[in-house]
Amino acid sequence: MNRRLQGIGMTSRRTRERMVSRLKEQGITNPSVLAVILETPRHIFVEEAFASRAYEDTALPIGFNQTISQPYIVARMTELLLEKGPLDKVLEVGTGSGYQTAVLAQLARRVHSVERIYPLQQRARRCIQDLHLRNVRMKHSDGGWGWDDYAPYDGIIVTAAPPELPQPLLDQMARGGVMVIPIGDGRGQFLQRVTRTEVGFQAEIIEPVSFVPLQGGLL
Ligand code: SAM
8 A cells, every 4th residue: 555545544543533432422333333434435435526534524525416324413323324224125215425324334134225316325335345344235226126036134224314214215224124215394303213013003203304305216
């Protein structure tokens, strides 16, 4: 590795350590989630112009009016998904930059991720390949319909907000499975965790959030 890249690597490791300390202060406690965030280079998932800001606790633009989610939100949603037990098969709706995908891929046996904007999906695919994460399957499609071919999922994570719970995603949850999803519109959104029980669904309201809307149609 050349000296410049080695330098960037060392710097980002130190800034990631600071980011993980901040996440702990914000209440993230799951050691596996914190360990994976410490190891995952967020700067490769953002546009070069924003690389120096990659470890700030903020969402950043990734083009097409979309954003890479704030690190706290990635950590929180992952922690909520993992709280009920280890993850086997996960569906992610809204690949975006692919950063959340990379975090999930290190915590679940297999990750299926769908994105409606083709150039974002292609860029995310390259980042996932660069990190040699081989347990990720990606598709360019409207995730409001889920990804029926691999259902049921024991975890579903949705990174864009629909106004209400999408029925196809509920249908694709395994019994005992968990879905973490922002619900609402421009007037207000709440993160919810939905658990599928033997007899139905249980929803918990977690906290207010601000996500881009879940939109139909492909770009
Ligand atoms: N976790 C991602 C990250 O950190 O990069 C979040 C990306 S952004 C907040 C949400 C993504 O959801 C955007 O890339 C957007 O294009 C995508 N999206 C919105 N509606 C969608 C849909 N119906 N199907 C698939 N992806 C969708």
